[in-house]
Amino acid sequence: MPLQEVLDELARGKSARNVTCWRTLAGRPARLAPFPSWLHPSLNAAMERRGITSLYSHQAQALEAIARGENAVVVTPTASGKTLCYNLPIVDHVLRDGSDRALYLFPTKALSQDQLAELKDLCGSELNLKTYTYDGDTPRSARTAIRSAGHIIVTNPDMLHTGILPHHTKWLRLFQRLRYVVIDEIHQYRGVFGSHLANLVRRLKRVAAFYGARPQFILCSATIANPAELASRLIEEPVTLIDESGAPTGEKYFILYNPPVVDRELGIRRSSLLEAADLATRFLRAGVPMLVFARSRLATEVLVTYLKRAAAGILPGVGEAAVRGYRGGYLPHERREIERGLREGKIQAAVSTSALELGVDIGQLDAVVMAGYPGSIASAWQQAGRAGRRTGSSVAVLIADSSPLNQYLVNHPDYFFGRSPEHGLINPDNPQILAGHVKCAAFELPFQRGESLGAAPVDPILEQLAAAALVHRGPERWHWMAETYPAEEISLRSASAENFVIIDVTQPTARAIGEVDRFSAPLLLHEEAIYLHESDQYQVEKLDYPEKKAYVRAVSVDYYTDASSAVSIKVLARFQDDPSRRPGRSSGEVLVTSLPTMFKKIRFGTHENLGSGPIRLPEEQMHTTAYWLYLSEEAYSGLRPEELEAGLLGVANLLVHIAPLYLLCDVRDIRSVVEVRSPFTRLPTVYVYERYPGGVGFADKLYELHDELLAGCRELSAACPCADGCPSCVGPASEVGPGAKRATLSILRAGSKDRLRQLTGEPRS
Template identity: 45%
Template structure:
């Protein structure tokens, strides 16, 4: 088959979609929306743009910039902190490259610092910036400074580089603590760019906000006042997020004037395969089927999966289908976190050069890496947020060509809710990104780092933290013997190098996956995720191949694997327990008492299921022994009054409660406009799974606790999955009655008779005793609790 890489026409895309709708694939087309192409709105170049930059723009084929680019240039040139929040492929990079290069050309001592969340994106942007500088005919040095940069290049970069491109992690551990070696760079620093700003949310964003505070302290020491520039995909609060990260008011540029091509968005629901349980066909299988149709029709495609395991499953299915139909499976690649840098760069290059027909990826390709011209994007399951859906869908048609995006709903309640209410997805405002830089754990960690870099005076502020609060936090560190107060200044006296002890992204070091036979590293897996993916005898999937974990050593942060035939994959079975540590507020009502406060969460992987490829048959269960993971975070919890449960059969009530828990998780993510992975739910109490464990866990956390003859009440927990919390629970507590009302609506709105995975989650037995109705009635009791 002759390929037309990146050149599909509207007719090509229409033909494939028409084939599906005519019965080429079974399922429901819940919504299809086509957006007509829009023209761009251009503007004249500002008068302060120099001739070399005009020549470079002409060489790029740009004779008139977009109006929003000119607005951004003028804002930055005026010295204002600026946030550019326009859609994918709207020219955000040139919006900051032009004013930075203009300053560097006019002032040779000027410097710029560019922060990207990933190494891959940093190196991708490096080539874009270098090309622009070359077209200007300028002698400006641009250097990527990360863990892969050779030592000799690093040394020269500190004094010779005009533009340093790095990531927050390297700035945190490798640059700020050694700022004296960068004195010339800091003295000339005029611009700081924080790209892909929407990724700096939750705990990661809270850390980065404190890294920026430390950066500003160091800049102040060298009398530099750089202009901060943020670039973001479409989110609900880009200006607010920029102010939280930069600690200052920002000018927001969020109206794109770039042209767009014809875009078709389809919401597809797989067919029901088990009417009794309400289970639909696997989204993975549908994605492979649709992907094969697109590839064989010459439509270059990107398939997003929610998990690494999903990538490997779809990759295997898709290659098999393309092979069976005479295509070349070698032109279909996987891409996800954990692949080693050389492999990722090879795949990125193949994409840009049109040597790939389809890529199956996690959100690692959601960011702005240049992937060339793509015609279609398939989303295997709802990504969790409207913003992420827009971002992924926008990866197709990046060059004004026609494009197709298909969201394939999974069996999860949130997916099925959106399949029944597509307008919510198509027309709702994207989510807000929250950061909480004053999270005590994070704040104290970065104050240690900041004191290591420069002493604090007792009258200093740390970012937007007031003088009194800063001094109180420093006094706390002094009491812990990390600092000493001498002559009105706090000095760091700890023995450890503080930045090395603070991870911006994860608890613990990443785990290296090693091939046992060769000893060669294969991939990296985040510390927490490794406990769920790399336990002994787990099946680990990489680039379409399967491996069995021979040994996992958490202390060494290594797992050794050997290749095995692809018979089954494994899923971890975990037990979680929560113990309240402190209560901040409560509210009472006839159905139960609701609390907000701090809790300790313990997760323990205790076993795994073996699931056969293709048939998804459960082949058995193995026990797993790993040390537990523990964190302290924020939670909202409901202690149910006994009379709220007495009307229901005792053998069915636990299942109904678990169904309510499942629905509450889904609607909370929607209502708070948060990623579902930022929130978790747990049910504890008598007559539930392992009821005695709650007593044991509480006693372990509180040595002074004594056993109570009264069994604890049934308690439903809603908690933040980030250490210390990211501010979500305050919003949940304020709207808890509305959340239970939404959960009731989700459950009652499902067309199943007695409960299914789309409303109350997967069930250990077929639904009976009107389980769905009981779950909804319990929710109704809790709506009355707040009555707001």
């Protein structure tokens, strides 16, 4: 078979030495269970019509838990029939009581569309069940009917936030009889987005309670370390975990692939994009249907270009049409068409950003190529899960890029294939996020004195809102009194509500081309900065700082700009401290002050410095939470001051790149600062702080994971083949300083020796 040919070549050909790990995941037969006896006869019939005669074991477990009235969270792989876990009990319930209602939340509109198709298919025309999607694309004329007549409303968090909850009186029929709420893809709801979602659920429950409804929650997640914990934090209720899939799988190969080193001294490897293009071309030639995942929109377009060119040569007659791009910016009907093409086999390869990683139905494919680690193990498994058939073998290949995180993973396959250690973390009580949702909730229903929003007391926040004349304090209740519409001002997905808008003034009619969050703006949008957007270059002509607008003009230059800022950190409160560890660990609240200082112009290719200039912008301050580690005197006594600094920078680089593995966050969500002598600890200190004001819980988790993190840093830098630091470990020597790698290892090893002594009880020398 064609897939086997490509695999044989990969195993034996000259690229075999780049394969760092080749795992065979054994296929598994189905574990089946009968339909529960209570299932409505018409549903039984509908299932039979679709050729389904029994359930998988996890589906049966979910149905039982839901029938017992428990909240449930279902964690099973792609294509394991997850949706039946909630569709069956809910449709069953609605068939018995047609006045009851259910609300489905999916993170994207595309998924809502899929879900609707699935429900329609399940219910057929003979079951009198009304299911609708309600989102920005729903025609106004249809909305009234949907509000009053829909049994199942399928929507997304943003629409619930701005379109449904603020207008709940129009949704009387839904809320009065709201029996079930389904939240799918909850692994998406972590960090800032998850903290918003938890508050959205608080508002939803509050409005439902006003109408006398107390819905049961059914949640679904891809594999993460703490699905039950995340689920119960999102809904603030206990949940029953169902995580043993009974679905059959065919045999699957999972290959980790590291592009060859082309410059050992600088630690530069061949581009992961080029390697991905080569490998995908082999699959294309063998006629293997596949998906290629890239990390960014730009990378997607580049790969599409390569593969179309390759297809034109390989597949005469079909040619370029067999390869398609698929990303967020595409129009809905284009996406539908591509999904259909993949299902029907008219398209052989699609190149996608993570948009397709979610549960969109594209049928079953034989191969997945990931150009770069997608940022979390959960995403990697989800993307890999796109390849896989119930019978027959499939393959997923992860091609590493040269970042420390990617390098760590391809060189630690046991870590990668072990139980996913990523935690979905949220902090619903983050002051900024909570305050935003208190505004929205006050708009939706007046607050009684002493009332709380979920578990959070809100009177102090309402006092502040009253002082700002946004709410009115009556004798018993707080009432929204501002003219503004609070939900419109709060975006659930962006980290900061105050983004800078980038306006292109090249053409006579100016247009907004992008946004940058407030804390990155000074470094990316200072005057004379080169701003890259979809690989086009723009120069910033004017930064209107108070109005949060940057005016840019298209240019064509051979350099980019790199700005630096002086970041200082001040510990305001220490929450946890543990000096017994080596290095010691702490977490707490900090004030981060960032003052942009200067920028350099750097030539593409050669990286030569073409000049520099000052940046004159005010400093930015942010209150947030941080984790920090500090060295004991013995740990650094053997290092010269410049070595110590290089070592601290090395540790900081490693930490910031490895931590996302454990946190299920993006590399951009955390930052580091080092201090050779911290005014607070009076010792050499590395801080890792959260980039969202107030923090979303990463700092506390890092504190907990301290030992594991340092062990990971140690292994990564020790295993890296570079001479003295490279972008794949502690950072290039030119940035962190000479001797960085040795110094870093010395700091990290001191820790491990002390740790060992602690464990074995051996006295310190």
